[in-house]
Amino acid sequence: MQNAGIIVQLVVRKLALRCLFHDYFEEAKHFSTRIMLKPIDDPHVDLIATVAGPLNHKPEDKIIGNAQFRWQSDVQDPHTFIDLFVSSTEPILMMRSCAYHIKSGFGVFGIFPVLLRQRLFSEDYGVMGFRYGSPNLSVGATVIPFSHKHELPKNAWLVSKIGRLTAGVQYEPQFGSKDGARYKNLANWSCAIGYGLGSGSPLSPSFNFGLELAKNSEFIASFYQHVVVQRRGLLSVCRARIEDIADKNQFLQYHRVDDNESSNNIQDSTFQVAASWQANKNFLLKGKVGPLSSSIALAFKSWWKPSFTFSISAIRDRIKGETAVGFGFNVENIREASYQRADPNYVMLTPNKEHLAEGIHWKIGKRPVLQSDVKSGNFEGMPKELRPLDRIL
Known part of the structure; x- marks a missing residue:
């Protein structure tokens, strides 16, 4: 809630892009551990504890520990909850x-x-704050009830969706001393528009394209592609994102529009490309490339109970000319199995790759290879992790 343009960013599927660019990319020369507990006896509560710090610990370095206890009234409804967050920092x-x-x-x-x-x-x-949400509309605002400056509102947003097109605007006053001046100052406004295709389920191929103007100072364009291929019950998932290119001759742009003169400074105008590939249920490979730095990450996940995930990432800092590594370790004791094999009668929307295996003949039967329940929107028989996100905008 303290980040500018957070609602508008969600309009153009920034949540999926953030996961692509940040999950399993550990900080250079740092480690992180995470433990998530979901008791079987009480499905309404969750407990998450994290510890992170530098690999070469020095007296002036701090090991940061956090813990979060969450309670929600309905297991199927994540929108009503109470949580307590405890940290060794502020x-x-x-x-x-x-x-x-x-x-x-x-x-x-x-x-x-x-x-x-x-x-x-x-x-x-x-x-x-308060909000109203429906499949095609989201509107809301936040306030600071104990502020002596009478800052009303702290921010406000309006997002609307028509078919595959979604647009939104957000107001967050940071410039201007009076109410009238704050509303007229374009630096207090952010807007975005996105076009997307797909159900939002990891089992369904999808793509989205977004344009964002943040605080009248940064113009961002991004493209996200999600591809799924079925191979005899296993799924290969590939995600790609291209964002933040600043050159009027290039299609995807990230540019400061408030500069009086054009700048070639790489700090003001830059781009990033990222992709991830999940070959099976155990291994995930990710990478991202940009002028400032490049990173590659490998994650291995076990499906025992409790399950654990180990990740290692290598980061190349082009400015300093240094290469460093980071490590991550997650433990999850969850109430129900997170991984389930695909139904043998379930067929993906995209064709499989079995025809590429010469000399091997698979008996697929009469099942159509281009139709599935995904097309009809039936996700009831699937694990929660494979269902689309909530339909509330």
């Missing part, structure tokens, strides 16, 4: 709460830092 204790009524589409939420060493900013005293 804030020491923070509470978040959200109540959402699915039938009416109205909800209220709040973030309250309970323990802080110092309260320097208005949001340190808490942030509250």
